[in-house]
Amino acid sequence: xxxxxxxxxxxxxxxxxxxxxxxxxxxxxxxxxxxxxxxxxxxxxxxxxxxxxxxxxxxxxxxxxxxxxxxxxxxxxxxxxxxxxxxxxxxxxxxxxxxxxxxxxxxxxxxxxxxxxxxxxxxxxxxxxxxxxxxxxxxxxxxxxxxxxxxxxxxxxxxxxxxxxxxxxxxxxxxxxxxxxxxxxxxxxxxxxxxxxxxxxxxxxxxxxxxxxxxxxxxxxxxxxxxxxxxxxxxxxxxxxxxxxxxxxxxx
Amino acid sequence: xxxxxxxxxxxxxxxxxxxxxxxxxxxxxxxxxxxxxxxxxxxxxxxxxxxxxxxxxxxxxxxxxxxxxxx
Numbered sequence: 001x002x003x004x005x006x007x008x009x010x011x012x013x014x015x016x017x018x019x020x021x022x023x024x025x026x027x028x029x030x031x032x033x034x035x036x037x038x039x040x041x042x043x044x045x046x047x048x049x050x051x052x053x054x055x056x057x058x059x060x061x062x063x064x065x066x067x068x069x070x071x072x073x074x075x076x077x078x079x080x081x082x083x084x085x086x087x088x089x090x091x092x093x094x095x096x097x098x099x100x101x102x103x104x105x106x107x108x109x110x111x112x113x114x115x116x117x118x119x120x121x122x123x124x125x126x127x128x129x130x131x132x133x134x135x136x137x138x139x140x141x142x143x144x145x146x147x148x149x150x151x152x153x154x155x156x157x158x159x160x161x162x163x164x165x166x167x168x169x170x171x172x173x174x175x176x177x178x179x180x181x182x183x184x185x186x187x188x189x190x191x192x193x194x195x196x197x198x199x200x201x202x203x204x205x206x207x208x209x210x211x212x213x214x215x216x217x218x219x220x221x222x223x224x225x226x227x228x229x230x231x232x233x234x235x236x237x238x239x240x241x242x243x244x245x246x247x248x249x250x251x252x
Numbered sequence: 253x254x255x256x257x258x259x260x261x262x263x264x265x266x267x268x269x270x271x272x273x274x275x276x277x278x279x280x281x282x283x284x285x286x287x288x289x290x291x292x293x294x295x296x297x298x299x300x301x302x303x304x305x306x307x308x309x310x311x312x313x314x315x316x317x318x319x320x321x322x323x
Contacts, residue, residue, distance in 0.1 A: 006322045073297060187308050194311030201318065232304040235297065 024131035097226030139188035150244030266313020
């Protein structure tokens, strides 16, 4: 059997000053450039008519169904406020998840040697969501935005849920709430990273065992998982933002 | 050999709990949808969120198993 090449951390391709530029960083930038460029191009070419066709129709369908889903979770007013961030999360994660299914991703790369003479392999393209640094970054953005949104809506009353001296029970509950905010970061980051990285390993193993036809059902599964994980990340952020904006109830 | 056993045991134990949890969540959600089909869209969203929470536990053990195996 051929030897599998599985590396948990992203592989550095070259060095820029003191920073290792990894393949997932480059891919992340490429995904961003693609999304920004596409939206820019589309917004220059918008047409207003009864029957929209082609690319604009598909883009409107995606945006509209996401918007309706968010309205059913958070209501119209809050959806208008949170939509840009949540939709960006969804699209960015969706595209980087689906990248792993393209042929050549994870297989075309550079061979090299490390200091001990072991051969190393660095694929040129690695989906950003299969790199823990990228998912941790996304999780940090998401959790800090939850705090910012909560503070914006409730101002200093927001911190009542964390630090509360009214009675000992509420004080302990406040400490638990602080821990739960921190654990949100870990669970956001690990859920996305684990799912996508495990999918990549699953595809690699099934390709190594039986190269023909056998990986096909797993590819279908990975398309589904990529969509579900992007949706879960976006909707969870929305739900947490929604609860952060609600006033902390005084009496139970 | 022992290392492989530990890796397999980690993911086996870690997968068992979430599997039961996801089964229970979906069973209850289907029950709710059957009783109240108009609310099925809302139930579905909450169901997927609950599955994501339960599945996160399995993912933790999967990440542990992968770290044990490949580092």
